[in-house]
Amino acid sequence: MTTLPKQDVDGHDTSFVYVHREPGPLRRAAPWVVLGLIVAALIALIYYLGRDMAGRPASFTIYKVTGGWLYFLGFLVVASGVLALTSLIGQRVGIQRTGKKIKYSAVLGVQLTHLFLILVVLIAIYPLFYVVLAAFDPKNSLYAFPNFDAPTIIQRSGLLPSFSGLSTENFAKLFDGVQIPAWELVLAVLAGAAIAVLIFTAAVRRIRHAEEGTTTPTQLWAGRVLVAALVILVIFIGPAQFTGAGTESKFVLSVRNTLLVSGLTGALAILLSTTAGYAMARLRFPGRFQTLLFFIFVQMFPVFLGLVAVYALMYGLGLLNSFTGLILAYSGGAIAFNTWIFKGYVESLPISLEEAAMVDGATRWGAFTRVVLPLSGSMLVFIFLNQFIGTYAEFILANVLLTGVEQWTIGVLLKNFTSGQFNTKWGIFAAAATLGSLPIVALFYGFQGYFVGGTTAGGVKE
Amino acid sequence: MTVSRTADADAVHRDRARRATPPEGTTGVLIAIAVLAVVLGGAALIAWLVSGAVASALPKAPPYLILVLFVPLLIALMLTALRLLPWLQSWYYLVPALVFLLAFTALPIVLTVNYAFTNYSGQNSGAGDTALKTGVSLSTDRKTLTFKGTLPGDEGTTLPQFLGCAEPSCAGETAVLYDEEGAVPVFYKIASVGGKSVTLLSPVAPSFEVTDATRLNRIRNVGLSNFRQIFGRASVELIPVFIWTVTFAFLTVVINALAGLILGILLYNPRLKGRNIYRTLLFLPWAIPAVITVQMWVALFNQQFGVVNKALGLLGFAAVPWLGDPLWAKVSVLVVNLWLGFPYMMTATISALSTISEDLYEAASIDGASRWQQILNITLPLLRNSFTPILLSGFAFNFNNFGIIYLLTQGGPPVAGRTSTAGSTDILLSWGYNTAFGASGGQNYSLASAIALIIFVLTLGISLVNFKVAGVFEEARK
Numbered sequence: 001m002t003t004l005p006k007q008d009v010d011g012h013d014t015s016f017v018y019v020h021r022e023p024g025p026l027r028r029a030a031p032w033v034v035l036g037l038i039v040a041a042l043i044a045l046i047y048y049l050g051r052d053m054a055g056r057p058a059s060f061t062i063y064k065v066t067g068g069w070l071y072f073l074g075f076l077v078v079a080s081g082v083l084a085l086t087s088l089i090g091q092r093v094g095i096q097r098t099g100k101k102i103k104y105s106a107v108l109g110v111q112l113t114h115l116f117l118i119l120v121v122l123i124a125i126y127p128l129f130y131v132v133l134a135a136f137d138p139k140n141s142l143y144a145f146p147n148f149d150a151p152t153i154i155q156r157s158g159l160l161p162s163f164s165g166l167s168t169e170n171f172a173k174l175f176d177g178v179q180i181p182a183w184e185l186v187l188a189v190l191a192g193a194a195i196a197v198l199i200f201t202a203a204v205r206r207i208r209h210a211e212e213g214t215t216t217p218t219q220l221w222a223g224r225v226l227v228a229a230l231v232i233l234v235i236f237i238g239p240a241q242f243t244g245a246g247t248e249s250k251f252v253l254s255v256r257n258t259l260l261v262s263g264l265t266g267a268l269a270i271l272l273s274t275t276a277g278y279a280m281a282r283l284r285f286p287g288r289f290q291t292l293l294f295f296i297f298v299q300m301f302p303v304f305l306g307l308v309a310v311y312a313l314m315y316g317l318g319l320l321n322s323f324t325g326l327i328l329a330y331s332g333g334a335i336a337f338n339t340w341i342f343k344g345y346v347e348s349l350p351i352s353l354e355e356a357a358m359v360d361g362a363t364r365w366g367a368f369t370r371v372v373l374p375l376s377g378s379m380l381v382f383i384f385l386n387q388f389i390g391t392y393a394e395f396i397l398a399n400v401l402l403t404g405v406e407q408w409t410i411g412v413l414l415k416n417f418t419s420g421q422f423n424t425k426w427g428i429f430a431a432a433a434t435l436g437s438l439p440i441v442a443l444f445y446g447f448q449g450y451f452v453g454g455t456t457a458g459g460v461k462e
Numbered sequence: 463m464t465v466s467r468t469a470d471a472d473a474v475h476r477d478r479a480r481r482a483t484p485p486e487g488t489t490g491v492l493i494a495i496a497v498l499a500v501v502l503g504g505a506a507l508i509a510w511l512v513s514g515a516v517a518s519a520l521p522k523a524p525p526y527l528i529l530v531l532f533v534p535l536l537i538a539l540m541l542t543a544l545r546l547l548p549w550l551q552s553w554y555y556l557v558p559a560l561v562f563l564l565a566f567t568a569l570p571i572v573l574t575v576n577y578a579f580t581n582y583s584g585q586n587s588g589a590g591d592t593a594l595k596t597g598v599s600l601s602t603d604r605k606t607l608t609f610k611g612t613l614p615g616d617e618g619t620t621l622p623q624f625l626g627c628a629e630p631s632c633a634g635e636t637a638v639l640y641d642e643e644g645a646v647p648v649f650y651k652i653a654s655v656g657g658k659s660v661t662l663l664s665p666v667a668p669s670f671e672v673t674d675a676t677r678l679n680r681i682r683n684v685g686l687s688n689f690r691q692i693f694g695r696a697s698v699e700l701i702p703v704f705i706w707t708v709t710f711a712f713l714t715v716v717i718n719a720l721a722g723l724i725l726g727i728l729l730y731n732p733r734l735k736g737r738n739i740y741r742t743l744l745f746l747p748w749a750i751p752a753v754i755t756v757q758m759w760v761a762l763f764n765q766q767f768g769v770v771n772k773a774l775g776l777l778g779f780a781a782v783p784w785l786g787d788p789l790w791a792k793v794s795v796l797v798v799n800l801w802l803g804f805p806y807m808m809t810a811t812i813s814a815l816s817t818i819s820e821d822l823y824e825a826a827s828i829d830g831a832s833r834w835q836q837i838l839n840i841t842l843p844l845l846r847n848s849f850t851p852i853l854l855s856g857f858a859f860n861f862n863n864f865g866i867i868y869l870l871t872q873g874g875p876p877v878a879g880r881t882s883t884a885g886s887t888d889i890l891l892s893w894g895y896n897t898a899f900g901a902s903g904g905q906n907y908s909l910a911s912a913i914a915l916i917i918f919v920l921t922l923g924i925s926l927v928n929f930k931v932a933g934v935f936e937e938a939r940k
Contacts, residue, residue, distance in 0.1 A: 120744070153776070285494075285553070287553070288552075293938065302862055304864065305574070307895065396865065429758075433758060437755075445745075
């Protein structure tokens, strides 16, 4: 699927020639020494944490089960025993059916791996599940007092809410007083339809096991309609439409602000880094290496280290509390990394294409715009998405530079829900967090290949 | 006739070709940098002068006018320079990126270094001290201000003391004047003071009705005093915060890498059915913006009502003070960072594993190596190549991972004996942030800049090691 530069891992792999050398005793002991140190540190940590816990009051007795961990351990042992039995049966059946020799340990290993992974998935995903449920449960709201009337202890503790009390009350508060003209509604419906088409076609392709990496015309058009509708909506939705009293009624506005800032920062990153990356890769002139070093050097300092100076600069320019100021502040941090990535990509393209174009009379600039840019679509998408997602989740600069509610990005708005001693709005936070993370989750899963490839392509920076 | 014309054309062509090749060597670099500096600096200077002139004529003109003027000026100057020196063309590919880098990354760095040696703070911000605003009357020649009533401050405050003058004559100092509305302060230079009246160097503009005056809280150069303050209290703030920053970054990387490695190796097993489902689900913590999920964990970790303690209660454990105890808060930060970071490490492991040739494993199993031996002797050594840069960049990233600290614990809980800006989970960066922008920090911008300068130096060292290992410099030289 992805066409990202592959110089990184492949380069190491192909040049690897194994020469066997018996490791020395120190080298052989090293893993065990490290393991011993880790275990010792863990024991020390547990000792200190245990000493810290001594004398602390127990949690609410209503959901405290004395010795509960023994039950859990028992469950694990029983589950492993059951798996050991089923594996034995599976192995025998497999040998009978296929006539091949199947190792018992291999079957049991796979079964135990499943058990382990299911536990890990449950622990990792449960917090998200809990937040989504809390968003629909006005009584729970992440932070609730235990419910004494619930029938089972699990429900009493609030780990599993009573499904009867679910409502969309929290979501309604987010849309309180929002006025949406008809044409915007039409566009939103259009965007929704495009998303539905995209999901449907993707599902169909999954089922049919179609080869990846190609897009059908339907998908292409659905994507275009979606992007166009979203761009128009983001540009034309304005603060005047949000007449609700509380800060929570500005939620849609904050999503719009975040999308606007992230989109423009992504576009600016492409605009600034492509020409520079191309020049670094293809043009040879005195000063190229020094400039590249300067780029790398400046990139070492995250923009937010100079936060005070950025604040003073934006104050001096009169751009505090404006998107322009925020985007300009982000742009400084967006250039060097993307230039570096694009340079690597251009170097992976065959130079003969540009040479052919230039023999045919194209200028350097023509070779860049007509040959290199059309070939780097996937790279541009990667740069845009990476910048977009990074900006969407940025908090510190937005928090300092944006002072008015109407300019807040989603991170700043959410922080407003959760800070304060007595007026935290956890239910609304849960609803806003659920809705606010949807765009990024959709992007992540829609372009999964780009990010998986990006982990190895961008060895320079996370 | 035709012959001479072609000869002419040839000469022009040759001349153009000569000018199209840049001067070589170090001289070439210096000439190019000098030309670019003249072009950029010239555009910036003209934009500054013009916007200054416009601002004095139209006080309502926006301050960002300088940016609006700068762009067309830069383009015009660039085109002129290209006429004279066609070899500049190659540089022009870099100009957009260079301009933004200089303006919004390099300039803030320079300013930060500058602030670190001043007393810049919310108090000393280079503006008039509105708290000490006092009524004044203006003489008829519009040059002498007389203060009405007693001066604010301690009993017997004299005028030079009130104005914060370095010398009793106050010559060359600045007074800040306000009109009835008090919205726009106006700055005037002082010629001399006597008694309760101030003589200005130039008469006040006729359109301006002076009613109040105050002193200027100017930003002064204080030398190394910010650094003396930091290092003087190093044993209670700088050193513990630095140790925790390094511990946090190191442990996070190690724990995340271990979790990612284990899960990645388990999930790469082709015999495992449904591994794509596991992978997709475990991807989720990475896919959701951290700015949202970290705040979610604040609720989950609540001591009384949080779901984590409820689950622990079911297992029979007491309520853990996740965010309320210095040691547990550190554990919480690491746990949340593990939750946020393991999918990245897992994905990196899987994509690195997919580059290892299957032949190696086949050869090993023919030789009778067990699965465990294969992992120990083939997988891990080969993973080291692609993991080293990832681990190092992870360390550099977490060294300045402000977001998780600020959103989860706000650096707290506080530690007795330290200033409230350096709590038990504060890393260097959040300490600096609290000093400048935190409620408890007193807007001490210069101290925050000094802290930022220390972080600069540390980050520089880490990044240099990073780039050396990742081969960035060789890559750049290619």
